[in-house]
């Protein structure tokens with residue numbers, strides 16, 4: 001029986017199931033303290049909805065621990081101070097944690113690691129936030145592929161198993177400071193009821209069960225935002241209430257739909273690996289020739305985009321879904337992001353920061369990677385001359401108009417051919433649908449053909 005004690009510093013891995021840091025600590029030590037630090041530098045920046053989600057998941061982790069006779073030790077403060085302080089107070093031999101790839105986390109963790117080492121406390125990092133850790137998936141030349149498909153080929157044949165189960169250490173029951181009180185209810189998405197409406201890992205495993213239940217048709221349904229066609233697991237993956245390996249294991253690859261869904265987890269790993277290798281991605285275009293693009297300031301256009309008032313119904317539906325729920329369907333994320341960058345010629349970094357603030361699943365590596373993909377500035381990105389046409393995208397992926405009707409209810413009276421471009425509808429039809437364009441719903445804020453030419457010129461000029 002081990003006599004040492006250890007500390008597990010929970011961050012974005014709010015679960016006991018399939019958590020390598022937790023299993024290592026509870027196997028190696030006689031007693032383990034579970035710590036969560038509410039870092040005001042991060043917490044105060046989160047939207048109130050994301051803060052509620054986080055607090056719900058943290059409280060649920062405390063409940064999971066109490067089922068094993070322990071509690072979650074909660075402290076509020078700068079982790080660079082708090083973690084070494086607690087390690088010293090508790091006289092632990094080691095601090096266990098799961099890594100994170102953001103530049104903020106890397107800097108913070110480097111600091112904590114040195115402080116702990118000077119106290120003689122071991123720093124034991126694991127990679128329980130990804131299927132494969134950065135550095136593991138390499139091309140034959142030994143480097144990280146800058147193109148997704150070769151990365152994926154190695155990713156899919158690299159074996160992994162779920163992490164070992166927890167050991168039998170005693171769990172400390174000092175709960176420290178009270179948790180900050182959540183001002184909102186635990187935010188949920190469509191279809192999340194019953195057990196799947198619970199916070200934390202219990203709810204997450206139920207949500208994973210629902211996602212696995214509809215995964216067979218994922219490849220057919222994933223691009224239709226009006227239906228529940230995707231897994232909606234991104235928020236649980238973000239907070240680590242479910243492990244990516246557990247998700248891949250439960251979904252499996254027995255059908256084309258399931259395999260397509262698991263492939264998306266490889267995109268998630270890839271963007272994390274890219275950021276770990278190139279931290280400057282957060283601010284700098286990966287393709288340096290695009291650093292010189294002359295972006296427009298256009299505060300009015302930016303506000304119209306944020307508020308879902310661009311006059312393009314599909315774009316507005318997405319931006320309103322985001323504002324009202326904290327989540328947006330992937331197809332619509334691509335179209336709304338493209339509209340900002342390509343049609344309004346507004347810097348992708350402004351859009352990225354807004355998404356980062358509002359999205360419940362906001363994750364720097366994923367958000368930056370995808371924004372750079374849309375902007376055409378990232379690795380393996382959408383070509384710079386690919387400008388999504390928001391009307392064609394709408395006609396193709398929301399043919400019924402149901403997604404628009406749900407989020408832009410003022411257009412609900414238009415039929416499925418008119419709803420994608422209300423400015424082409426005659427006055428009688430508009431009046432019959434109860435719409436006065438320019439009053440009930442805006443006219444388009446930018447002309448698509450003109451803005452396409454403008455962005456191509458701007459990108460070409462930057463390359464010269």
Ligand SMILES: Cc1cc2nc3c(=O)[nH]c(=O)nc-3n(C[C@H](O)[C@H](O)[C@H](O)COP(=O)(O)OP(=O)(O)OC[C@H]3O[C@@H](n4cnc5c(N)ncnc54)[C@H](O)[C@@H]3O)c2cc1C
Nearest residue numbers: 230231232233234264268330333334337362363366367370
């Ligand atoms: C502009 C833009 C910004 C984005 N920002 C984020 C973000 O901050 N956080 C985030 O998790 N995802 C982000 N994405 C990726 C993607 O839109 C979401 O992961 C997805 O919509 C989440 O819904 P889901 O769980 O139902 O996905 P599913 O389609 O069910 O996919 C399953 C899982 O695979 C991963 N995945 C799916 N698509 C992608 C992708 N394009 N890139 C990387 N991983 C993917 C996610 O972890 C997702 O939960 C962004 C995409 C765009 C275009």
